[in-house]
Amino acid sequence: MEFKFAERMEYLKASEIREILKVTERPEVISFAGGLPAPELFPVEEIKEVNRIVLEEEGTQALQYTTTEGYLPLREWIARRMNTRLRTNLASDNILLTHGSQQALDLSGKVFLDKGDVVLCESPTYLAAISAFRAYGCKFFEVPTDDEGMIPEELERILEKTEKVKIIYVIPDFQNPTGRTWSLERRERLVKAAIKHQVVVIEDNPYGELRFEGEALPSVKYFDPVGCVICLGTFSKTFCPGYRIGWVAGDQRAIQKYVLVKQGADLQCNTIAQREIAKYLELYQIDEHIAKIREVYRRRRDLTVKTMEDEFPEGVTFTRPQGGLFAWVELPAHINAREVLEKSLERNVAFVPGGSFFPNGGKENTFRINFSNMPEERIVIGLKCLAEVLREFI
Amino acid sequence: MEFKFAERMEYLKASEIREILKVTERPEVISFAGGLPAPELFPVEEIKEVNRIVLEEEGTQALQYTTTEGYLPLREWIARRMNTRLRTNLASDNILLTHGSQQALDLSGKVFLDKGDVVLCESPTYLAAISAFRAYGCKFFEVPTDDEGMIPEELERILEKTEKVKIIYVIPDFQNPTGRTWSLERRERLVKAAIKHQVVVIEDNPYGELRFEGEALPSVKYFDPVGCVICLGTFSKTFCPGYRIGWVAGDQRAIQKYVLVKQGADLQCNTIAQREIAKYLELYQIDEHIAKIREVYRRRRDLTVKTMEDEFPEGVTFTRPQGGLFAWVELPAHINAREVLEKSLERNVAFVPGGSFFPNGGKENTFRINFSNMPEERIVIGLKCLAEVLREFI
Structure with missing residues (x-):
């Protein structure tokens, strides 16, 4: 064959x-x-307990099919959390649960990218985002990047002269692979440039909760009055990666498209994982x-x-x-x-x-x-x- | 925006x-x-028990990242099961675990389909397979189908005269939506036609274990000496759909490509779900x-x-x-x-x-x-x- x-x-x-x-x-x-993540920090005992409770109280629902969008109480929690920490203004309808934030990257490619489209990214950038987007036949333009994030003049220059830019992909907090964090000013200028050129920004934020010192900055999304910024998040670094629960958050018109492609991609996230995380958040102090x-x-x-x-x-x-x-x-x-x-x-x-x-x-x-x-x-x-x-x- | x-x-x-x-x-x-599935049949008590044991014995591993291919003991079990029931000849290396068999459909599209390629399917066929494949820009040719499966002369005629056929998609056992089952003879002729035209057959088999009467038939894969048949399976109908654990099984050259696209799509399946199912299969009689x-x-x-x-x-x-x-x-x-x-x-x-x-x-x-x-x-x-x-x- x-x-x-x-x-x-x-x-x-x-x-x-x-x-x-x-x-x-x-x-x-x-x-x-x-x-x-450090496995010795996984809350194994607490997870045992929430698993027992979820199966006790809602066993059959927790093992059955569920909606593509995901478990409502968990989406509500995520919206509240983002609004508090990242100064966004989101409701549960703005959130789709994904099979880890890696799936959110893949779905982003599916929703936005045709063959030949261009993705702008930091240089260097997260390697698994490259593979996720590349599967949709895009090209990458690397935007010169320093300790404060993408250099705005370079970004604007590239946006001016490049056709078919569909996505600007950034990891503004403790970037993978460099560990760098974008300054406040650069976040704001990024959004302005994106709006001017009507390009979507994918703000990937798996590590933002893990700040060791200094003041937490508002997200890129905070500066977005038009809905051009789509945020990705995950429980992999703050809870456990094995559950594969992440999310995409943004303008409802975009999220509806993500829901559509998730239906075809895998129907829904693991039901019991969603409910266990929600129960954990209810019973324990994740902070x-x-x-x-x-x-x-x-x-x-x-x-x-x-x-x-x-x-x-x-x-x-x-x-x-x-x-x-x-x-x-x-x-x-x-x-x-x-x-x-x-x-x-x-x-x-x-x-x-x-x-x-x-x-x-x-x-x-x-x-x-x-x-x-x-x-x-x-x-x-x-x-x-x-x-x-x-x-x-x- | x-x-x-x-x-x-x-x-x-x-x-x-x-x-x-x-x-x-x-x-x-x-x-x-x-x-x-009927939720009252979910083995809730047994699942409570396997969850407890898995977290007790292998808690940190069960909550950590794992390989894209999936948990080896579970892949070994699947290979054995398929070999016994479907008369295939597979090893664990022929198996990739997927996030439900819906993801196996999506990955099949990603591995095989370019825009403009053709998928042959039964008429009617499973609606979520249509959405999964359609996302890759393919066209569908419906092969006239009767109570015994695709009509071979029609299939052969279409294969003769159609360019860019990449996939023949079939559900030979208790098909969705018709409930029909392919005859033995049609299975064999399907494989012969596929080999002649060097086209991949995707054999989707979510319901095969749920036979109420009559003799179980060998799979389409049974008739495949060259590796052109790729099988999809799932625990959703025999265990619980909420876990989202399915699989794709086939020739290693193809499975390696599936592993590659799964890496970009979502890295891996839920770790603890894989281990819980494996533990259930070890401790209880799934039959x-x-x-x-x-x-x-x-x-x-x-x-x-x-x-x-x-x-x-x-x-x-x-x-x-x-x-x-x-x-x-x-x-x-x-x-x-x-x-x-x-x-x-x-x-x-x-x-x-x-x-x-x-x-x-x-x-x-x-x-x-x-x-x-x-x-x-x-x-x-x-x-x-x-x-x-x-x-x-x-």
Whole structure:
């Protein structure tokens, strides 16, 4: 049998991260590779309890089909939460639950992208967003980005001269992969540019709740009076990723289209997962739980930054994120991080080379460090070991 | 804001079923509309127990990210089950877990279909498969179908003269919406035709385990020596739909492509759902559970057929399915089932008009009856009421 696959299968490639993650399943490997939350913080006992209650009180409904939009009390909670924390103005009708925020990315591509359309993104940007959008045949234009976000003049220049821009994709809080956070001014200018050119902004915010210091900023959506900003969120980093519950929030005209494509994509999210999360939010204080996560990650971030400062050789620079899960390392231009990874894997230390975070390639002298998943002592051992490898290259 | 949606949003429409289902949420409505399993048969107590054990024994893993392919013990179980029941020859590497078999349909579209490609399907066919495939811009050619499946001469004629046929989509066991089952001979001829024309067959089999009488037939896949048949399966009808765990099984070269597109679509299935189902299968006898479901549905099917025979006016014909969830009703050509539905909803009886099961329209004088979801007394009351409405039209 000669399979005739769709054209898109020629340019879709296996995620480098997922391949590296297979290596990191060996317990001896110290992994800075994945974006995995710290599993020891999962509220296992509380989840046992909410599962029992949900099955007791609403067992048959919790196991049956449900609506595509998702469980109403959970959508109401999300709207309230976003309105309080991100200063948005949303109701449950503005929310569709998705199978993790990765599905929200995929549905965004399906709702907005035709072959040949253009997505503007930060440079670098989240690698799994690249694969989600790429499946719809789009091109990526990378907008030059500094510590405060996309550079507005560059963004505006690109918008002026580029046809068929359909989406501006951004992660303004503790970005993946760089850990950077957009300034308030840049958020506002982004929305103004988007409105001027009538382009949708996808504001992806999986890490915003994990701020270790400094003041929380209003979302990009806060500056949007017309409905051009669509927000993505998730319980993966504040609760548990295994449940695969995320959401897309925005103007109802757009959300209705998302509901339509979700119907065809998988009908609905896992029913019991939706109800268990809602029950957890009703019975427990998620803020206390998030505070715990934040504190652990803050210590790990501190240690990561300090160890990199102490141990990494001169010529290596890195970000000092105020929250989230990731820091970003830049090596002297002649060093290829994929070669560094090879050597470092020999010593059982893993990370993700930066090249694949650039949709059009380049910057092979960069890599991403995840600091959320390893206990403190292993962070130090791993980074010291990585520093030795780096010294061999420099 | 003027949204510029993708072209596909012009031809994707809300599922008629999902709209009708909203009406049927009112408890006074007797619904033959959805494809909902009987919730009173869900093994709620057993699920409580497996949830407790999974969280006790493997809590942190069960709540963490996992592989795209899915939980290995569950994929192994599925391969064994299919090999025994459907006479296939599959290993765990041939299986990808999906978010319900609806996602397997969507991923099939993504893996195989370019805009303008052709999908051959039974006439009528499963309406949510139409929406899943349509999102990839394909055209549908309906193959004339009788009580034994697609008519081989018609299928071969269409394959001869049609370009860009990428998929032949079939539901050989207790088809949705007709309840019909393909004969052995037709299964074999389908595969031969597919091989001759090097076209992939998607064999969708959500209801195969729910046979009330007669001998189980080997799958279409059984006749496939080259890997052209890709099978879809699900736990939604034999266990619980709320978990959203289905699968796609087939030649590894194809499954690898499905894994790739699933990565971009949603990374992975719900981790704890996968492990709970695997644990249930380890601790309990699913065959006994399925036997219970089968017995209840068989009685409901009997009652449905008998009541239709006794009550429906002359000129109305219907199928007598040997299993599954659905029967199919054909009215005299001048009667429009959508108009019948309007009248019948006034009396709180719902069903799905047949028109939307024909991707290219037509046959508005048909409708689908689901007999799995309503208790016996309500089946009788509902069908008698529907018979009265039908008499008004004839």
